Amino acid sequence: MTLYEIDPTRDERWDGFLQNHPDASIFHTRGWLEALRRTYGYQPVAFTLSPPGHPLTNAIPFCQVSSWLFGRRLVSLPFSDHSTPLVEHSEQLASLLFCLGEKHRRRKWSYIEIRPADSTSGACTAFGESQAFCLHKLDLSPGLDDIFRNFHKDCVQRKIRRAVREGLTCEEGRSDSFIDTFYQLLLTTRRKHGLPAQPVEWFRNLIACVGDKAKIRVASKDGRPIASIFTLRHKQVLVYKYGCSDRRFSNMGGTQLLLWNAIREAKMSQLSEFDLGRSDRDNLGLLVFKDRWGAVRTPLTYLRYPVRGPSHILGGRQARIGKYVWSHAPGSVLALAGRVLYKHLG
Numbered sequence: 639m640t641l642y643e644i645d646p647t648r649d650e651r652w653d654g655f656l657q658n659h660p661d662a663s664i665f666h667t668r669g670w671l672e673a674l675r676r677t678y679g680y681q682p683v684a685f686t687l688s689p690p691g692h693p694l695t696n697a698i699p700f701c702q703v704s705s706w707l708f709g710r711r712l713v714s715l716p717f718s719d720h721s722t723p724l725v726e727h728s729e730q731l732a733s734l735l736f737c738l739g740e741k742h743r744r745r746k747w748s749y750i751e752i753r754p755a756d757s758t759s760g761a762c763t764a765f766g767e768s769q770a771f772c773l774h775k776l777d778l779s780p781g782l783d784d785i786f787r788n789f790h791k792d793c794v795q796r797k798i799r800r801a802v803r804e805g806l807t808c809e810e811g812r813s814d815s816f817i818d819t820f821y822q823l824l825l826t827t828r829r830k831h832g833l834p835a836q837p838v839e840w841f842r843n844l845i846a847c848v849g850d851k852a853k854i855r856v857a858s859k860d861g862r863p864i865a866s867i868f869t870l871r872h873k874q875v876l877v878y879k880y881g882c883s884d885r886r887f888s889n890m891g892g893t894q895l896l897l898w899n900a901i902r903e904a905k906m907s908q909l910s911e912f913d914l915g916r917s918d919r920d921n922l923g924l925l926v927f928k929d930r931w932g933a934v935r936t937p938l939t940y941l942r943y944p945v946r947g948p949s950h951i952l953g954g955r956q957a958r959i960g961k962y963v964w965s966h967a968p969g970s971v972l973a974l975a976g977r978v979l980y981k982h983l984g
Contacts, residue, residue, distance in 0.1 A: 828976075857895055865881075
């Protein structure tokens, strides 16, 4: 059995393959992969059993991450909530992963990680759990009124009505001014959570590479931005990827109004699903927030070869110290730290 190696950002078969595969997401697209390359220097690569010159029927895209901090590794895919292997059946997946295990020994990667969003992990017999999260998805097939009625009455419905009464204005776009507004709110939110911020170049490159599949939405009070969300669209799915706000105005419901507007737009565009993204299993506040939108919560397990115990690149005492430092750092330091650190964390 031969394993073929391709560059999905340049292989002319890639777009058609994604269009036809039911498990393809925004995270598999050449735009997402190219943004990862431009921002972090990762090299996209996909492995397939389909020979050159033949239609692609299977593939697993990865990025090769080289870090002097954490070693060389193969990840599918960095900063992606999920990236299900694109195969036809579990036996095909098992063959792909067996071949990758052989290649791992020759290439001397420290590990290979995959992030399936479905139950195909049953075929990954040589892979062990790396990290575990929860994934929330909202079914958009019911009528809009029924979707709204399923929201939590106090924490979602009431907040949306409050936002309307407060006269919040909502705008959307992809221009530099929208990126700047979004990023300033992101710095505020990351400081609140004690985390460095993603580099602003990531958002600029993402918009440049995926084009109108990306959208920034901003809610303002009397001309002052108070909340913003960053969404991505692929085929029939809208993905809520990033959200940020000024917590001094959180009682006005800016984030709730933006999400409701995004859901209404997705419904009017006849999309089938609103993907609210992954959450840490111990982040009870975020889990409950997403539950209250009527979204279905499912386990999301990342898998790694060679098998090791569950791990986090930064954890324990290091994470607690880092959280204290970042929560007291100015925005310029958070931005600089993100520019330096994030390329090691993919």
